[in-house]
Amino acid sequence: MDIRAFEQRFTRGAKALTAGRPEVAAGLLREALDMWHGPPAPEIDVETVRCERRRLNAMHLTAFELCVEAELRLGLHNWVIPELERLVEAHPFRESLWEMLLWAPAGRGRRAEALAAYRRMRDILSTELGIEPADYLRRQHQEMLRGAPL
Template sequence: MFKLLGRLAVVDDSGRAINVRAARQQAILAVLVLRPGEVVAIDRLISELWQDVPPATAKASLQTYVYRLRRALSPLAVNGVDLATMGNGYILTVPDRAVDIRAFQAAVAEGSDALTEGEAKLAAKLLREALAMWRGPVVPEIDVELVRDERRRLDELHLTARELCVEAELRLGHHNRVIPELERLVEAHPFRESSWAMLLHALAHRGRRAEALAAYRRMRDILNDELGIEPADELRRQHQDILRGNNALIME
């Protein structure tokens, strides 16, 4: 299993760690795992590893790193893992099931589809399973361009998964259960109006009208002070509904 959600880790079927110690070896592995089944050109890897100032020995050093990486991964060959040279680059073959990022993305997609189809209970289960895979941002110890891009993309997907899970729980009527999670979401992402909308809904639905109105004021002040904008029309309508005591569900 290649674990990239959090610090890089590679383990075999028995759970034994496959040691990939050198920082540049780890970076090469991360890039190849993030581009499975694709030939990653030697020039691209050199650019990733040394950025704008590669040494004259960069190609030879890269070949040494890949040779050592191939040796380290050799016990995983029985699982369909293969690091090969192809043309002027390298290609890593690895089954989807052996990469935590792919499993995470698949579970989020399945959960999102289930929610769209009205299967809130199944959606909540799938999304909780996806979130349980998250150990942290994608390999934070590796600082190369491709990894940084994937880290941003997966951070956004993780946030979306949290919101979708909350939405599924709300549809199941678990309003009290998700309020603490929504409070954490708006604290960490104060400009995320979708999270604020669900927090207002959950509070109002549980009869906590004063808290819902206070949350709206807090959100409006943040948006106004930090971005110079007003809440979206949907949120303003939601605010008016709460003022009038209309606690109709905001998600059908």
């Protein structure tokens, strides 16, 4: 993997999303994600390399989040749901992923699926960590229950 090219596309994609250009962001972030072939240098067990590997793994996950956000803004709700399902399975405590998984089906009028995802998230957080979802997710859940426009 060309780390520099990955980082450049990630940075440009993040900036495009912030600038309100989700189509550009999605393209750049997908390019970055397509470059990823697993954590760099897994055979090297030196602290400096482990730190760099953690940094790049975090950037990789953030690239997924930003790419999915861009694709949601483009209306590709059905496209991103399977990817979000895989991501929450791999990172069940990352509430930002759950937030998108709640909005993706709700944005297509599939409120029941969104509510089921919320219950699943709440059960995981409660069982595994003994906590409730963040306030913003509870508010989002309440809005869905009230039938607020999505």
